[in-house]
Amino acid sequence: MPKVGVEPIRKAALVNATIAEVGRAGSLDVTVSQIAKRAGMSSALAHHYFGDKESLFLAAMRHILTLYGAEVRGALVMAHGSKERLQAIIRASFTAANFRGEVVSAWLNFYVMAQTVPEARRLLGIYQRRLRSNLLSDLRPLVGRNALRAADSLGAIIDGVYLRQALGQSQPDRAAAVALVLDALDAELARGMA
């Protein structure tokens, strides 16, 4: 019963199913059939739309990065002043959405992929540069020439805290994560202004 104009719906369904399945398995060791089944179609159709498995994963990761970017932009429009903007960026990195098991799984596997798959490395680079430039532009008015170092430091803390929360023995504690990074931000500001 083929209807026309289904492509975007199917693609979206496949992307969501990919994220869900990768989250369930905790790794990229999921079959295209499993993904397609969850998306309610045959594996052949998944191949039809995405070509191969890797492209499907990359599309899924692009989707996650898009959502994250939107979250950051959304938080930014509500913020007044550089400091609030920096806090907004930090908070956006630790929303509940970003700590869903599926998303964590996607990120970790994405890191692995970035070692060898050029497109994955490219995407990761975009994420890193965007975060860096966001931090930088609001740090500069506050700490001037220390902005560069502060941005690297904050970026590293964000990634590090995320990693540790995601892989910690207990449930991730978002509030604690945010508190830790906000605290680091205060430290940087205090130093930078001195």
Place this chain on the structure above:
Amino acid sequence: MPKVGVEPIRKAALVNATIAEVGRAGSLDVTVSQIAKRAGMSSALAHHYFGDKESLFLAAMRHILTLYGAEVRGALVMAHGSKERLQAIIRASFTAANFRGEVVSAWLNFYVMAQTVPEARRLLGIYQRRLRSNLLSDLRPLVGRNALRAADSLGAIIDGVYLRQALGQSQPDRAAAVALVLDALDAELARGMA
């Protein structure tokens, strides 16, 4: 040509070959045969000694963690006073050995594995707790009640900087990595003593 007492040699060869192959592939998608071949034996022998593939990977990761632990301990005996000890721990985390592509690869895949394989999670927990307790014991005399937060913060920076250096677009810059974390340490100390 079986000689006796070969078991430890073979196991060590397999562990090294595993690290090398995982590094080459950038993922755990390496066959036992590839590993065994590199170690100069048949895949059957690898199974004979380690049972299954997963155990072999875990043994490899245990080996990496052991080396890292030794490096930290080695650096610590040379250090006088709490601050020097903290600096030693930081430097040990960014030695050339830890930035070999193979080691980076092992770590990233280890993170993925830690999500689902209990033994991997256990090992990761040991690493995290050891780092934390190392930092804590030397932070306490310097920053007192701030030690706990400072340890979490430094731990996160270490992991975060490592991750970013390992996956950065350019070659890892160990000196810059160390400088960044040492700087964060100074910031913590300056605050903690105030």
Place this chain on the structure above:
DNA sequence: GTTTTTGTTGATTGACGAGTCAATTAACTT
């Protein structure tokens, strides 16, 4: 000098999975 233990492998099994293809159905066009 025969038995036992340890080391070793080629060959095999059994399962699985990515990607292709031919064929089918229905909608849109002219």
Place this chain on the structure above:
DNA sequence: AAGTTAATTGACTCGTCAATCAACAAAAAC
């Protein structure tokens, strides 16, 4: 109504690979 295009799948190909096993070799033990 005939032709084109999009949607869709079952079945199949081709390769791969983890794990097992039977058998063989050599050293150690008795």
